[in-house]
Amino acid sequence: MKRILITGKNSYVGNSFIEYLKYFSHDFFVNSLNMKDDNWKNFEFSNYDIVIHLAAIVHSKEKDESLYYRVNRDLAYETAKMAKISGVKQFIYFSTMAVYGNSVGHISSKTPLVPQNPYGKSKLEGEKLISSLNDDDFKVVILRPPMIYGKNSIGNYTRLAKFAKKIPIFPKINNKRSMLFIGNLNIFLKAIIDNETSGIFYPQNKEYVNTSQMVQLIAQENGKKIVILPGFSKVINIMMRFNTTFEKVFGDLFYEEDLLKSNYLYNSHFVTLEDSIKKTEK
Numbered sequence: 146m147k148r149i150l151i152t153g154k155n156s157y158v159g160n161s162f163i164e165y166l167k168y169f170s171h172d173f174f175v176n177s178l179n180m181k182d183d184n185w186k187n188f189e190f191s192n193y194d195i196v197i198h199l200a201a202i203v204h205s206k207e208k209d210e211s212l213y214y215r216v217n218r219d220l221a222y223e224t225a226k227m228a229k230i231s232g233v234k235q236f237i238y239f240s241t242m243a244v245y246g247n248s249v250g251h252i253s254s255k256t257p258l259v260p261q262n263p264y265g266k267s268k269l270e271g272e273k274l275i276s277s278l279n280d281d282d283f284k285v286v287i288l289r290p291p292m293i294y295g296k297n298s299i300g301n302y303t304r305l306a307k308f309a310k311k312i313p314i315f316p317k318i319n320n321k322r323s324m325l326f327i328g329n330l331n332i333f334l335k336a337i338i339d340n341e342t343s344g345i346f347y348p349q350n351k352e353y354v355n356t357s358q359m360v361q362l363i364a365q366e367n368g369k370k371i372v373i374l375p376g377f378s379k380v381i382n383i384m385m386r387f388n389t390t391f392e393k394v395f396g397d398l399f400y401e402e403d404l405l406k407s408n409y410l411y412n413s414h415f416v417t418l419e420d421s422i423k424k425t426e427k
Contacts, residue, residue, distance in 0.1 A: 147338065150193040150233075151177040152185070152224055153200030157298060158239070158330065162197070165331040180220065190231035195338055197237045198224055203264060210263040217267035222274040229283045235341060236275065237286040237334070242323070242398075244269040244289060249396035254403045272345075284343035291349050291400070295327030296425050301393055305356070306426070309363035309371065316395075317357050317375040323349040323399040326421035329412065336411035346407060347400045352418045356394055362419055366426040 149166070151159040154177045166173045176193075178185055180200035190196070202216045225236050243265030245252050260266045272287050279285035294302035302324075309315070325348055333348040357373050364371040416424070 146171070147173050147195060148193045149173060149175040149195045149197060149338070150190065151175065151197045151199055152180050153177070153198065154179040156199045158293065158327070159197070159199050161295065161327050162331050162334055165328075165335070169335070180224070185224070186227070190228050190233055193228075193231075193233055195235045195237065196224070196228045196233050197239075197334070199239055200224075201239065201268075213263040213267040214270065217264070218271040218274065221271040225275045225278055225285070229278050234282065235284045235286065235338065235343070236278070237288065237337065238271065238275050240268045240272050240287050240289045241265060242289055242291050242400075244272065247398060249392055249398055251397060251399055251401050252404065253401040279343055284341060286337055286343055287345040289345065289347050290325050290330065291323035291347075291398070293325045293327055293330060294425060295421075296427070298327065298425075302425075305360060305394065306363050309360045310367050310369055312371065314372045314374050315357060315360045317373045318355075318395050320356055320395055321353045321397050321399050322356065323347075324354045325349050326416065326418075326425070328421065328424060329415040332414050333408075333411050340410070344407065346411075347404045348408060348412070349400060349405070350418060350421065351412060351415050353399055354418060359418070359422070362422040363426060366422055 151162070153159060159177055163175050163177065166175050178188055198221055200216065200220060202213050221238060225238070228236050241264065242252070243262065244258050244260050245256050246259040246261040246265060247256070248261075258269055260269050276285055276287065292301060294300070329350055330348055333346075337346070361371055361373055
């Protein structure tokens with residue numbers, strides 16, 4: 146039996162993975178640890194084989210940017226060092242697509258790492274420090290997921306779903322985005338653990354997501370009729386130059402195939418986009 150510790154209590158990803166592993170209770174024991182005070186330093190990491198580090202600051206209302214670095218870099222590195230000293234065999238660090246700094250476009254193996262905000266910068270610095278601990282006895286996994294969505298998720302998917310349930314028309318836009326259904330992330334995480342691997346990974350759905358298609362699927366799943374109208378591309382392209390919300394909804398943002406080759410060992414059981422919407426909206 147493999148023993149897994151999730152650092153960062155009550156996170157969306159952590160809670161979902163805990164529920165998923167209940168189907169494999171004979172193979173895994175999983176526990177979570179609150180990292181909001183220094184009591185974690187007294188925790189016995191030696192009882193665990195794998196640590197999944199989810200404690201992070203994503204959006205902070207505080208103006209003190211150093212908070213991002215204290216949590217996303219320093220706390221993460223201290224946790225990884227503690228895990229290694231304690232004999233943990235695998236450390237999984239959740240990073241972000243934001244380490245590239247792109248708000249639109251495509252990301253390949255040649256795309257430079259130039260984060261534009263404290264969140265992305267602190268995550269990248271955390272990556273570098275934690276990766277330095279990797280060896281044959283302590284395997285470090287860095288995950289750079291795109292937007293994660295699923296039942297009870299928050300963020301851009303929820304906003305898009307509200308539109309899909311209310312409006313009768315939506316513009317047709319031929320964009321392409323990398324996204325990750327929470328159920329597929331669970332499958333990916335288990336496969337990474339089962340294979341005792343290390344390295345940098347870019348987990349995402351097998352299919353790229355088109356915003357217009359996703360809106361239509363959400364509407365259909367909720368018994369709503371929505372008409373997808375062509376002819377708005379030029380207007381939307383102009384709006385994207387001045388409005389970041391339009392950019393996030395209608396722009397391209399995806400990982401290219403050269404970064405996704407390593408995923409194929411771990412995503413063979415992923416559900417389709419259509420099935421992911423059904424599971425999210427039911």
